[in-house]
Every structure is written in C-alpha cells, then in structure tokens.
Amino acid sequence: MLKNFWYALEFADKVGRTPRQVRCLGQDFVLYRTESGEPICLSDLCVHRGGALSMGTVSGDCITCPYHGWQYDSNGVCVRIPANAPERAIPRKARVDAYPAVERYGMVWAFLGDLPEEQRPPIPEIPQWADPSFRAVQYEMVVDANYERTFENVVDASHTPFVHGTAFGNPDKPEIPDFRVRQTDWSAEADIPLSPPPPKGLWGLLFRGKELPDFVTVTNAWYLPNIVKLHVRLPIGDLMLYDFNIPLSQDRTLIKILGFRNFFTGGWADGNTRKRIEKILLQDRPVVESQRPELLPFDLSDELHVRSDALQVAYRRRRAQLIKDGWWVGGDDVVTGDSPRRRATVLASPARHDNPELAAAWVHKARQGGDPR
Ligand code: FES
Ligand SMILES: [Fe+2]
DSSP, X not given: OBOSEEEEEEEGXXXXXXXXXXXXXXXXXXXXXXXXOOEEEEESOOTTTOOOGGGSXXXXXXXXXXXXXXXXXXXXXXXXXXXXXXXXXXXXXXXXXXXXXXEETTEEEEEESOOOGGGSOOOOOOGGGGOTTOEEEEEEEEESSOHHHHHHHXXXXXXXXXXXXXXXXXXXXXXOOOOOEEEOSSEEEEEEEEOOOOXXXXXXXXXXXXXXXXXXXXXXXXXXXXXXXXXXXETTEEEEEEEEEEEXXXXXXEEEEEEEESSSOSGGGHHHHHHHHHHHHHHHHHHHHHOSSSSOOSSGGGSOOOGGGHHHHHHHHHHHHHHHTTOBSOGGGEEEOSSTTXXXXXXXXXXXXXOGGGTTTTOOOSOOOSOOO
C-alpha cells in the first residue's frame, strides 16, 4: 500500500455535516464538512482514550468526541476538554492527525501522507465530470482481494474475452496486437486493439449490412496510487469507467466507480448502466479473489509476463521505485498493540513536520481496528 498520495475516499454527496467513518490503508478516518462546506479528514482515533470521532457530533467547524467531549478543530487541534477547569491549559499533545482534503470530480480526496504541498503528486484529471455530453453514475462493491490485484485486473485487456465473454471482445479471437504504453511518473495509458464481439445482439443491429471492423480500440489507463480508467467505444457511444480501488486492508478492497456515458444520457438509463457495471465486477470478483499469492509480488520475476501485460509491468516497475523511495506503508506506520493480532496503520500527516517535537506524540495505540496485514 502506497502513502503520500491523494486518495478518493468517498463520493462527495455522502459527506456532509454528519461525521462519516471511512477506511483506507488499514486506518480509520472521519470525514465531515465545515460550515462553509469544505471537506475535512481527520484520524478517527481520539487521542484521549481512543474513542471514534465519527460517532461524535460536528458543531461549527469542530468535531466533538462522543466519549468525554473533547473538541477538535478542523486542523485536528484539541480546543476544549470539558472536564478541565477553563483556566487549565490544553496539552500540546492533545491533537489528532488532520489530512489535507479537497472535493473534486464528485469525490472527497484526502492526502494520506506527510509531504509538503509542493511535493505531492497530482490528483488525476477526469475531464468527463465537467463535460455536459456525459452522464455520470456511481457504483461500489467490496471485494475480498488485495487492491493491487483488483487494480491490475482492470488494465488487463487479455482477460476480457475469458472472464467477460463478448462484453468487450471476441472469445474466438483473443490475440492482442502490440500496443504502445504512454507513461508519466504518475500514470500510464494505452490504446489496446481488441477483436469486436461477434455481430449478434446490439453489435449485430448496429452493424447490419456493414462490415465489422477487425479491431476496436479500448483505452486502458492507470493513475497512481489506485485508479484505473477503462474507455470502451461501443457502437452507440463511449463508456468510461474510473475505478477507485480503495485498500480497506491488505486483503479487502472497496471498489468505487464513477461511470460516464455519452449515450442514453437521461436518468432513466442510470439503473441499466449500474447493472452493466455490476455484471462486469461480479465476473471479475471470483477470479481476483482466487489469485495466489493474495498480495502482488514485489519482484517482477516472481510472475510471468507477456507483451499484452505491458500496462501491469509498467505499474510494477514504478511501484518498485516508490518502494525504494520509502512510500510503501509499513515499519513506523504500523502500530502493534498488546497482541500480535492487534495491529493498525497510523499515517503521519503534514503537521508532524511543522511540530517535530510532537512527531510521534499523538498516536493513540490503544484502539486498533482490523488487521491491515
Ligand atoms: S476518548 Fe475521546 S474524549 Fe475521551
Ligand atoms: Fe475484468
């Protein structure tokens, strides 16, 4: 799992004035909005006795812990301890990690890491969000597989005729001609030629009397740390899926999807689009859940790659570099409790840089959630 990235944690319309718990990288966070509507992301672990702030209440721009009423401002600084006399100072260590948060493309994103602003990788662009010719739907599903397995599955074109039948390609013509990968530090994209499905059903209807092309182009892309784009050109228009593979833990993934289409753009077709997305995911789910080893190997040579796996190989190479740079979650980020089964991730936020004397001070080790390993 990679830190120091912007993670889309929740659909923006699910985040309001009521605190909402979300999980990512094995850590719990609380999301809420300030009075002016800005999204806030704090560690969901009260520094006093480990209460879950997400069970508390928001007033003004502050959140109050449900247990003893400690109140934290939107920077995670404790501003009120009700049991203390008013003249008693609030300890400097009384704070929780606050992660930079923004709303973009209908998602609330939080920067999970401690890099200063100018060093943070970008949030990928999703131009369809602001394009009125596209209609968006949301979808989500939890899968019992590692997020890098589900992430690679979406950019993997050669599985489609085997797992998805004739939805995108032709099981009788599974060859994939060579394609070029366009790569940046944070993304990779390729136009991949697939043989179109046999001319039956919708394809048959739309191509009646015309010759089917030898290949149709599917554009697949990944954006670090966990987003995959799938652009399918159907005879009636474009379907673009952005998949956010959110690592709840090492072996459990929440897949959130923004699906865009520029055909049948009335709300009446939303249910049908969601059903199609669900059908694809339900076909992929048993396959990714059965993959062994469960976690993606660190060494490229631990699995066998062929030409059509170029996008996944590009990801694994880039990931190896980031691991070398220290961006992999582990070591200091993982807190072990009183038994080996009680481990949790606690990611440092940018404020720890500005307060070095507090660097490890406000990590509460008592309450630990699921096993992130
Ligand atoms: S546990 Fe949060 S105020 Fe005591
Ligand atoms: Fe698939």
